Amino acid sequence: MDNWSEYVGYLASVFVVCSFLLKKITTIRTVNLLGCICFVVYGIYSGTLWPIIIPNAVLAFIQIYHIIKKD
Template structure:
């Protein structure tokens, strides 16, 4: 790996995969939100990778909405 953005991408993958291993919906949403944010950062710093940025930004908004709505 030659730059820190790649590390962020791997961390994002770990958070998203990890969210599928959990049972409590609030925890799932929080862990997935962190993964989505990391993917957006990765997409931006890896050359504006829109196919990564757009869906993960949308999913982050959805996760925030549900976290706020359910509290």
């Protein structure tokens, strides 16, 4: 695997797209969280891409907050 971070980026995209196909909010948030984490990893290992790292890190914390909060 020459550029494994690129595959992580594709995996992140799959998670985010799949999160839009789900109906249960906790599952949506969990799948989206996995996508956000993958995007942060992708951003870090692809040359520190801050426009990808920052929003996805923020979204990951928001998803974690809402998963833990469980209205």
